[in-house]
Amino acid sequence: MAPPPWHLRGRAWMAVYARPQPGAVLLVRYSHSPVGPYDEVMWVALGAPSPAGPRPQVTRIAVSTPQSVTWGRANWGIPKTLARFEWLGTPERGQVRIQEEGRPLAHLAFQGFGPALPVSAVPVPAPWRTLAQPRLDGENGWWLTRVGLTGRVQPARLSVVDAGALRLGLDRVRPLVTVAVPSGHLHFPVPTPA
Incomplete structure (x- = not known):
């Protein structure tokens, strides 16, 4: 069993877009989690409507282990699906091809560069870092999860070679900002109902 809270460690890349809809692509490699190491890619809609007002919402996400699928859906209403991740290159620079049920989901190229500076989500306003997800455990309502x-x-590039099955049109637009987190600790607490 792996109920919340979860404390995770790993590295990540994030690209924030203004169009075709405000949102962000995140690519994450967890080296430690309550269900072991796993990889994930997701689209997070920014300012999505929810009972608590506009909040970030994970609308599409694929992960590399069935345990992450099961507990992400049960704990926080995150609509995880299972996928296969093929990594090429080094941890700092390379590409990843992601397939879901044998079909291409996304092909991303990533690179971090420059100095890495300390960061914390604490100064970020709480609504901006509180996920609002419809419950997926058979109950009505929503879960609110304030992520830490x-x-x-550090500065980075996260280039979308192809992501039509993740989010249509991302390969034709430039992100507003792209960053890498070469080492990070993520905290997913017990969610609260909305």
Whole structure:
């Protein structure tokens, strides 16, 4: 069993977009979690409507282990699906091809560069870092999860070679900002109902 809270460690890349809809692509490699190491890629809609007002919402996410699928859906209403991640290159620079049920989901290229500076989510306003997810455990309602992050952040590139099955049109637009988190600690607490 792996109920919340979860404390996770790993590295990540994030690209924030203004269009076709405000949102962000996140690519994460967890080296430690309550269900072991796993990889994930997701689209987070920014300012999505919810009972608590506009909040970030994970609308598409794929992960590399069935345990992460099961507990992400049960604990926080995160709509995880199972996928296969093929990594090429080094942890700092390379590409990843992701397939879901044998079909391409996304092909991303990533690179971090420059100095990595300390970062914390504490100064970020709470609504901006509180996920609002419809419950997926058979109950009505929503879960609100205020995510915590500490670690180091640096400039990066997260290029979308192809992500039509993740989020249509991302390969034709440039992100507003892209960062890498070469080492980070993520905290997913017990959610609260909305």
